[in-house]
Amino acid sequence: MVQAASEKNYIGAKKLHLALELGWEKWKLAFSSGVGGGVWQTTVGAREGAALKSAIERARRRFGLSEKCRVISCYEAGRDGFWLDRWLRREGIENLVVDSSSLEVNRRARRVKTDRIDAAKLLSMLVRYEGGERGVWSVVRVPSQEQEDARHLHRELRTLKKERTRLINRIKGLLATQGVDRAMNRQGLVQPLDQMRMWDGSPLPEGLRRRVELEVQRHALVHEQVLACETQVRRMVRGSWEGAAAEVSRLQRLRAVGPCGAVILVREFGWRKFRNRREVGALAGLTPMPYQSGQMLREGSISRAGNRHVRGVIVDLAWAWLRYQPDSELSRWYSRRFANGSSRVRRIGIVALARRLLIALWRYWAQGELPAGAILKSCT
8 A cells, every 4th residue: 555655656746848839830849757858849730739738648658657647838928928828727737938038048159049949948947947946937927817808908008109109200200301390299280281381481292291191190090099098098997997996096096196007007017916126126127237247347227128018107107206296205315316417317317216116106006005205186
């Protein structure tokens, strides 16, 4: 009986490691039973679940593993998103989604790169990770289907605003070539094209006019979509909105924080469980990157290896914070350190303020700790 239990534990201790190198048409699979167990690779069609399960069964038989042994897989986060992680877990396979930027890369100027080599490298790192070497890469925390879907609205809103700005700049640039200034704002043209005059007082040329009309029509459509998205965000905040409504409402009580900014922060970071302030700053990509070697020490820029949506909105909120919360401790810190410097120093300082502000807002919506010296709105 003791021997049967030991054999059961031995079989249960064996694991099948699987690394997936995902392509659009084919997936390269690399299998191993552990350190020194050899590597077997095969190729299946992309997004073919039956072929993937068949390859796993073949790998089990090849390495002499039990049908009930653990299967641990990994793949790089990218175009395929998280649906594959959900499918693998539904099939009883333990999976890790790996941050691509955290993988080790050969530093040679020229190196061979194929899917076969990449899959083998990913597999070796998976074996090392399962062996206890946790620092070999960074694992992505996968949101639920509902949490992932809830992020589309505010991300589309930011995309539309950038598109609107691009169209405005293009129209201004086209008109500026003929000496026309101050002809466009967010709402549209300041005056009709028929009334605009070039540098010499003559009407706009026909070709330029047709091109500007097309750009104005695109701008009108995008501007209408921006207004619709903003209305939907406000309606969402006012209505019942799962458990995040309380966090968004709490953030909106602060001066300088509007509904769109509060929604982005809560939807992107609200579902995460942070252990400390360093994780908050790192996930937003607001981590300093110094370069030190021997006697040389350079203060680099921020890593930008985090959530660009949060990073963009928190920098905007930092400028608004200086305006609407001038007596807060964060604004006073910025004034002491950067306010009297050059424009470049002030821009560097606003990124530092953004990191501190993000941490302060996280403590406020997650723990109820009001930022020092901050003022609440009289009404929401």
